Amino acid sequence: MGSDLTRDAGTTVALALRGRGAVTEAVDGVRRNLLPRGRRDREAELEVEIAALRVQLDELRRAASDLVGSDDVPTVLERVIERAASAGLTSAALLLVATPDGGSAFRAHGLGRTEAEQLAGRVRRGEPLGPDAVVVDVASARRRHGRLVAFYPEPAAAAQGRYLLEACAQHAAAALDLLLAVERNRTEATRATALLRLAHDLAVAADANAVAQVTADALPGIVGSTTAAVLLPEPGAEALVPVAIAGLGDDRRAWLRGVRMRFAALPELAPLAQRREPVVLTSDAASPVLADLMTRMGLTGMLAAPLLAGEALMGIVLVGWEGAARSVELEEAKVRVLGASDQAATALQNTRLLATVRHQSLHDALTGLPNRVLFARSLDLTLRQAAAGVGTCVLFCDLDAFKRVNDELGHAAGDELLRQVAQRLRGQVRGGDVVARLSGDEFAVALVGTREEAQVVAGRIVAALEEPFRLDGRDVRVTTSVGICAHVGPDGRGDRMLAAADQAMYDAKQRGRNQVAVADDPERGLVVPSLEAELAAAVDAGQLRLFFQPLVGVQASGCDVRGAEALLRWAHPRLGLLAPASFLPLAEESGLITELDLWAVDAACAALADEGSMMRLAVNLSCTTLIDDRLVPAVRASLDRHGIDASRLNLEIVESASLRDLPGVLDAMSRLRALGVRIALDDFGTGYSTLAWLHTLPVDQIKIDRSFVARLHTDRASLAVVRAVLSLAAELGLEVVAEGVEEEAQLAVLREAGCGLVQGYLLGRPGPTFRAELDRAELDRAEVPAPARTRRAGRHASP
Numbered sequence: 001m002g003s004d005l006t007r008d009a010g011t012t013v014a015l016a017l018r019g020r021g022a023v024t025e026a027v028d029g030v031r032r033n034l035l036p037r038g039r040r041d042r043e044a045e046l047e048v049e050i051a052a053l054r055v056q057l058d059e060l061r062r063a064a065s066d067l068v069g070s071d072d073v074p075t076v077l078e079r080v081i082e083r084a085a086s087a088g089l090t091s092a093a094l095l096l097v098a099t100p101d102g103g104s105a106f107r108a109h110g111l112g113r114t115e116a117e118q119l120a121g122r123v124r125r126g127e128p129l130g131p132d133a134v135v136v137d138v139a140s141a142r143r144r145h146g147r148l149v150a151f152y153p154e155p156a157a158a159a160q161g162r163y164l165l166e167a168c169a170q171h172a173a174a175a176l177d178l179l180l181a182v183e184r185n186r187t188e189a190t191r192a193t194a195l196l197r198l199a200h201d202l203a204v205a206a207d208a209n210a211v212a213q214v215t216a217d218a219l220p221g222i223v224g225s226t227t228a229a230v231l232l233p234e235p236g237a238e239a240l241v242p243v244a245i246a247g248l249g250d251d252r253r254a255w256l257r258g259v260r261m262r263f264a265a266l267p268e269l270a271p272l273a274q275r276r277e278p279v280v281l282t283s284d285a286a287s288p289v290l291a292d293l294m295t296r297m298g299l300t301g302m303l304a305a306p307l308l309a310g311e312a313l314m315g316i317v318l319v320g321w322e323g324a325a326r327s328v329e330l331e332e333a334k335v336r337v338l339g340a341s342d343q344a345a346t347a348l349q350n351t352r353l354l355a356t357v358r359h360q361s362l363h364d365a366l367t368g369l370p371n372r373v374l375f376a377r378s379l380d381l382t383l384r385q386a387a388a389g390v391g392t393c394v395l396f397c398d399l400d401a402f403k404r405v406n407d408e409l410g411h412a413a414g415d416e417l418l419r420q421v422a423q424r425l426r427g428q429v430r431g432g433d434v435v436a437r438l439s440g441d442e443f444a445v446a447l448v449g450t451r452e453e454a455q456v457v458a459g460r461i462v463a464a465l466e467e468p469f470r471l472d473g474r475d476v477r478v479t480t481s482v483g484i485c486a487h488v489g490p491d492g493r494g495d496r497m498l499a500a501a502d503q504a505m506y507d508a509k510q511r512g513r514n515q516v517a518v519a520d521d522p523e524r525g526l527v528v529p530s531l532e533a534e535l536a537a538a539v540d541a542g543q544l545r546l547f548f549q550p551l552v553g554v555q556a557s558g559c560d561v562r563g564a565e566a567l568l569r570w571a572h573p574r575l576g577l578l579a580p581a582s583f584l585p586l587a588e589e590s591g592l593i594t595e596l597d598l599w600a601v602d603a604a605c606a607a608l609a610d611e612g613s614m615m616r617l618a619v620n621l622s623c624t625t626l627i628d629d630r631l632v633p634a635v636r637a638s639l640d641r642h643g644i645d646a647s648r649l650n651l652e653i654v655e656s657a658s659l660r661d662l663p664g665v666l667d668a669m670s671r672l673r674a675l676g677v678r679i680a681l682d683d684f685g686t687g688y689s690t691l692a693w694l695h696t697l698p699v700d701q702i703k704i705d706r707s708f709v710a711r712l713h714t715d716r717a718s719l720a721v722v723r724a725v726l727s728l729a730a731e732l733g734l735e736v737v738a739e740g741v742e743e744e745a746q747l748a749v750l751r752e753a754g755c756g757l758v759q760g761y762l763l764g765r766p767g768p769t770f771r772a773e774l775d776r777a778e779l780d781r782a783e784v785p786a787p788a789r790t791r792r793a794g795r796h797a798s799p
Helices: 002-034 039-068 073-087 113-125 155-204 208-223 250-257 267-273 288-297 327-362 372-385 402-409 411-428 451-466 494-510 530-536 580-590 593-611 631-642 657-661 665-675 691-696 706-710 716-732 744-753 776-783 786-797
Strands: 092-098 104-109 133-139 144-151 227-233 239-246 279-282 301-309 312-321 391-400 434-439 442-448 469-471 474-476 479-488 516-518 544-555 558-572 576-578 616-621 649-654 678-684 701-704 735-738
Touching (some): 073 092, 073 104, 104 113, 133 155, 144 155, 208 312, 267 301, 267 312, 288 301, 301 327, 327 372, 372 391, 372 434, 372 442, 391 451, 391 494, 402 411, 411 469, 442 451, 451 479, 451 516, 479 494, 544 616, 558 593, 593 616, 593 649, 616 678, 631 665, 701 716, 716 735
Parallel strands (some): 558 616, 616 649, 649 678, 678 701, 701 735
Antiparallel strands (some): 092 104, 227 239, 301 312, 391 442, 434 442, 558 576
16 A cells, blocks of 8 residues: 555655555554454454545545645635545535635535534634534644634544544645745736836836826736825925826726825825835824725725935825735835835936926027927928918017117126017917027917918017017117918928018018018918928828838858848829839928838838748838937837837938938937847948948948949949958948849859848849748849859940
8 A cells, every 4th residue: 555655646745645644543543443353353344444544545645636736725725625525534524714815714515604604703713613523723834724624423433534634634735835835926927027017118108197107007916906096296286186096996086086185184195205115004094185085995005105206206106905904915015116116206207307308409498488490390280280271370570679789788688688578479479379489589470370360460569579678677679570471271381481481571671670571472481392291191191101122141052031121112192102212302301201210110010020930121211210219219119019029120321421410329329229129321332431430330230332233243443342341341240231233243243252141123123022032033043153144244244
């Protein structure tokens, strides 16, 4: 029997051995009880008892296997009570255990519901249950889980069954230990994942409200609470306002969003402004405001943690429980909520700093008005959104004789005059009109309406500025000249309207100043660039397409497709499919290029996801897009949304003078490289770059311009340049691609020079699908031996 037990016990050997000892003791007892009888009777009865004990041992073994294989607490409890009844040869059993959430539970076998509840109460109170009941602890070396009770028909049977019941209880304790450990590890893994997700989501949150909502959504999973809320100070008031809520129903959420809690009415939260220490709140000991809040939210306990940035309290985080939380859980929750709140506070501070920087970059520091950049963006947006027949007007205002104020009273008085002018301009325009300071003493107003309405507003501005200004205790009079340009419909050009209004303002000055002039030249004020208006709507209209030209690896042994370059096309509803040269210059001029580039990046990521292999895809970016603040977040979002490995995306930058001169180029390229995206320098050798750029710029690949490739087999200088680039790139660890391969002779020379990557019409024209293989004709052209290819091409090239 010992060998059978060792083989069947498996992973529960130790517990099963204890069961074997119990059976052995029971067998010995039976033998002692039967010794006085006749030998034949004794042997027969002994065999019966041993058979029964073997049945019990089998039940015990099955119990060990079942319990260790269970994966949740209710299943473990049901199996414990069933196996206890089977192994103990009793028809009634009761199990009471403490649950992971701090409560208790019981299971019964062979007992009615009412009887089981009464017996469970007696066990909890420690009352005796009688001589026919056996009570054992369900406990391990780690912890005490509860008690197991079995009821027997007589006391002798109870004494005999204790051994097996204790063994079953030990199996149950081991299974509960394992289950709780697994559950704890699973919970910790879930919380760690939630913390990582919180860090990622906070990094891309656009503003304070987004930071608050991300934090509130993540906290229940991190802390283990029922609800979470983030309260931020109300602007200009000593009150907190819930801006983000998680874990509440719609009714309670709607009520909570309307709550304003003044700091003076929240004495429990006062310490949060001085130290980074969460505060435990209970409904029975809270101040009236918080007690009412917790009651309405259905909570019995809450934990408040500060959002501190340095010494500044930027907000408060609240997490709550519907039931009572154990002290151990509260201590763990304090640590977790403090870690999450620290991340949220840093993100809040970053969003505020970013908002400040953005505001400063788009507003005039002296007057607080929008500057020229923001005014131009606002005007362009107004024109694009204008409906047919709706007018847009620009008023260009310039102060008359402003230089005299600066010369006579000083620049401080001139600055004060500009501030007062800005204030008066705000008072004369209508709601929705945009007032901006363009530069010096030049101001502009953009409004939606007719030319006649614009003239009314301009007249009010002229009259308002005729009133004297008070500067350094003196009354100073200045006047203004105003030029107006009007346009009707959605296809106007903001920069040309502003230029026309500027010219009209000079006309007003020439007529005697302190008056209004209207631009009536259609070439100046009413330009209709319809193609630009259509291009502005092309992204939303779904008219843009990507075509793919294969990037081919060529070696002496063969060739294969390594990836492709994504090339933009515009499916114009009236003009058909347009190549990039037909509309990209217009996009650069009109400021639409970034929207097109960002669309192309997202479409390329979608194409990579659909393609399924590990090939790479290259996308061209303009220098304007490269330094746009939206680029890096947009690339990150596209990679995440489509589940793409960042190394599969190549971003190609065309070398130019602007690439060298624009600030932020190195920073943008470094941030893209940090995402894992590869950077390529396109059209290398034709722009304004120097060899030092290859050492300075964080690039992974250079693309030799097609102008060198076109002359490879006829121009020794071009061949020398290509070989030099290949050698230098090898030293710097850069990848080289030769563009514009259209003839077999060019491919042969490149292969002989050691250029392993090429693209061009010879090996594949751009097409609407992302191909993983070359077709037969392309493959034949790529596989022709180099010497023969060179001779044939040379004959074709000679006159």
